[in-house]
Amino acid sequence: MWKRARESVCLICRSASTPTRALLEPTQPWLGQRTFATRRPERPSRMVLSDRVARGPSSPPGKGGDVPKKPRNKPDGPWAGMNRTVANIDRTRSPAKFASTRGRDDGNGKDDRRGGKERDFKALKMQRALSTVPYSLRQAVKARLTEIESFDQFDLRQDVKDAVTNEVLKGMTDIKPTPVQKLAISAMLGNPLKELRIRRRSKDALQREEFLLAAETGSGKTLAYLLPTIHHLRKQEAEDENVTRYNERLQVEREHRNGAPVSEWIEKFEPHPNTARPRAIVLVPTAELVEQVYKVAKSISHVAKFKVRPLSANYNPAKIQRNLYSHGGIDMIISTPHILAKIAERDPNILSRVHHLVIDEADSLFDRSFSPETGKIVDRSLPSLKQMVLCSATIPRRLDNYLDAHFPNIQRIVTPNLHAIPRRVQLGVIDVSKDPYRNNKLLACADAIWSIGKDAASHDGPGGPGEIDVKRIMVFVNERDSTQEVTDYLISKGIDAVALHRDTSDQRQAEALATFTSNEPLKITKEESEKRAQLVKSRRHLPNTKVIVATDLASRGIDTLAVRHVVLYDVPHTTIDFIHRLGRAGRMGRRGRGIVLVGKNDRRDVVAEVKESMYMGQALI
Numbered sequence: 130m131w132k133r134a135r136e137s138v139c140l141i142c143r144s145a146s147t148p149t150r151a152l153l154e155p156t157q158p159w160l161g162q163r164t165f166a167t168r169r170p171e172r173p174s175r176m177v178l179s180d181r182v183a184r185g186p187s188s189p190p191g192k193g194g195d196v197p198k199k200p201r202n203k204p205d206g207p208w209a210g211m212n213r214t215v216a217n218i219d220r221t222r223s224p225a226k227f228a229s230t231r232g233r234d235d236g237n238g239k240d241d242r243r244g245g246k247e248r249d250f251k252a253l254k255m256q257r258a259l260s261t262v263p264y265s266l267r268q269a270v271k272a273r274l275t276e277i278e279s280f281d282q283f284d285l286r287q288d289v290k291d292a293v294t295n296e297v298l299k300g301m302t303d304i305k306p307t308p309v310q311k312l313a314i315s316a317m318l319g320n321p322l323k324e325l326r327i328r329r330r331s332k333d334a335l336q337r338e339e340f341l342l343a344a345e346t347g348s349g350k351t352l353a354y355l356l357p358t359i360h361h362l363r364k365q366e367a368e369d370e371n372v373t374r375y376n377e378r379l380q381v382e383r384e385h386r387n388g389a390p391v392s393e394w395i396e397k398f399e400p401h402p403n404t405a406r407p408r409a410i411v412l413v414p415t416a417e418l419v420e421q422v423y424k425v426a427k428s429i430s431h432v433a434k435f436k437v438r439p440l441s442a443n444y445n446p447a448k449i450q451r452n453l454y455s456h457g458g459i460d461m462i463i464s465t466p467h468i469l470a471k472i473a474e475r476d477p478n479i480l481s482r483v484h485h486l487v488i489d490e491a492d493s494l495f496d497r498s499f500s501p502e503t504g505k506i507v508d509r510s511l512p513s514l515k516q517m518v519l520c521s522a523t524i525p526r527r528l529d530n531y532l533d534a535h536f537p538n539i540q541r542i543v544t545p546n547l548h549a550i551p552r553r554v555q556l557g558v559i560d561v562s563k564d565p566y567r568n569n570k571l572l573a574c575a576d577a578i579w580s581i582g583k584d585a586a587s588h589d590g591p592g593g594p595g596e597i598d599v600k601r602i603m604v605f606v607n608e609r610d611s612t613q614e615v616t617d618y619l620i621s622k623g624i625d626a627v628a629l630h631r632d633t634s635d636q637r638q639a640e641a642l643a644t645f646t647s648n649e650p651l652k653i654t655k656e657e658s659e660k661r662a663q664l665v666k667s668r669r670h671l672p673n674t675k676v677i678v679a680t681d682l683a684s685r686g687i688d689t690l691a692v693r694h695v696v697l698y699d700v701p702h703t704t705i706d707f708i709h710r711l712g713r714a715g716r717m718g719r720r721g722r723g724i725v726l727v728g729k730n731d732r733r734d735v736v737a738e739v740k741e742s743m744y745m746g747q748a749l750i
């Protein structure tokens with residue numbers, strides 16, 4: 130079935146544009162034979178954040194799924210309205226008043242005049258959406274968040290709990306689960322909120338559990354899905370007769386060989402029942418994320434004892450072969466969809482025993498560049514699946530509608546601040562069209578970095594007065610071609626910058642990312658800094674900053690805990706990009722600062738809207 134071509138309107142410029150390729154493409158068979166043609170013709174819904182993630186669309190797209198329900202006259206419960214933070218004004222009852230103060234409404238909660246007034250309607254629309262989340266559900270979430278205070282309260286295996294404190298969060302005191310971990314771990318261990326009523330529409334629901342984990346960037350989603358998955362893996366293994374029999378045979382063979390190695394015997398005669406048959410799969414969009422999630426899973430495996438292997442384009446075919454067909458069996462694979470789908474084409478059995486499938490950065494992996502491969506993996510794994518988890522910090526409307534239509538039983542675990550950039554992250558705006566930059570964005574960018582560096586230089590490093598604290602700054606550009614241009618300019622201005630894009634060599638990329646993902650403070654002594662300055666004595670030198678210039682490649686999922694500053698060289702195309710790029714700073718409760726450079730062709734009102742939403746702590750839509 131072909132989706133109907135229609136005019137779409139760009140989020141940033143709101144100008145009419147030709148239909149996107151996605152709208153013209155045939156629907157993937159695994160997406161089901163549905164059309165999204167009746168969607169409102171404004172902008173592609175894959176670029177629009179859903180404001181109804183906790184509840185799902187009220188009905189499938191095309192049947193009013195996108196249209197908010199008419200507000201009910203009856204309140205939601207006996208105490209409804211008591212915890213309102215805004216006046217309970219029903220704008221449908223006083224159109225004249227609203228029209229006079231806010232301009233004309235186009236019926237979708239939007240002002241048809243362009244400019245500042247539109248924001249008022251957006252805010253109103255969001256409040257209306259929030260107020261219809263059932264009172265009982267809000268209360269249940271609140272209760273669960275307060276009742277769980279430590280990882281010990283979860284029904285997890287002791288070795289998994291030990292792995293959290295002794296490996297993953299080693300060295301931290303007062304370890305507490307984050308909100309998404311509290312909600313997701315309990316639910317995935319079989320203790321969901323009963324208020325999250327699941328509409329059991331299909332038989333599949335009886336044999337498989339499905340979860341959507343939607344929570345802010347840097348809120349600990351990786352542990353939220355890894356811990357219960359590993360718990361289930363270990364539990365199932367203990368109950369698996371094949372594995373028990375294999376271990377007994379292995380023991381007998383060891384005794385028989387009097388301590389001599391048994392690896393040859395295993396290779397030739399009796400491979401482990403889990404060889405090349407992983408029971409858990411985690412899909413992520415990039416090779417960098419494969420390494421990151423693998424590192425966390427590997428550290429848990431030191432204590433909880435399971436076999437995890439990474440697969441990505443970073444590994445050559447021989448290494449991939451070794452990783453998959455290792456004699457000791459394999460329990461969990463962390464992979465990009467492209468590599469795994471290719472392997473599954475050659476050896477379909479590889480996905481024949483998958484019990485747990487996690488799709489991290491789900492909005493990317495269900496988007497057009499990944500969806501064919503992701504779809505193949507989902508399709509092949511479905512018959513054996515016991516749990517499927519989709520995870521993301523941004524849920525576009527299209528994904529929301531898709532989930533409602535194809536996974537109606539999905540349990541939506543959504544944290545209250547989803548789609549909002551936390552207030553602890555501040556956004557500064559530099560108008561590049563004004564003096565002293567006069568549209569020289571490169572100069573403005575270098576200046577912004579110099580001001581961050583100079584600011585930091587006035588403070589002593591953590592080691593005392595003899596040390597300088599090195600700041601890690603990420604600069605995001607929209608186009609890959611700009612990364613090198615911006616990097617070269619920054620270097621010419623004495624700034625230590627590295628370009629990160631698909632063509633950067635693996636080693637250089639890994640080195641640069643390692644500096645940015647390390648949680649250790651980065652510092653140099655004053656003598657070192659002076660020496661470096663002398664080496665480049667012909668020009669100014671900023672010794673106390675390290676900069677990565679990247680495209681979206683580095684904006685998704687990369688855990689840059691130590692980054693406090695993000696420079697948005699280009700205004701992001703969508704609010705989704707805003708959330709992910711700014712989400713590299715201010716992670717896990719830390720403070721952060723974003724600086725956006727606005728040129729003469731950029732939409733200032735969109736930037737102003739994002740800034741205001743951030744100031745008010747509201748979700749971006």
Ligand SMILES: Nc1ncnc2c1ncn2[C@@H]1O[C@H](COP(=O)(O)OP(=O)(O)OP(=O)(O)O)[C@@H](O)[C@H]1O
Nearest residue numbers: 305306307346347348349350351352522686688717
């Ligand atoms: N309970 C916890 N207490 C303290 N730190 C934690 C806790 N859980 C996770 N972390 C740390 O928080 C950081 C961010 O976690 P993670 O990468 O899982 O975030 P995320 O929600 O997946 O972010 P993104 O949406 O950007 O991918 C990691 O460094 C992780 O070790």
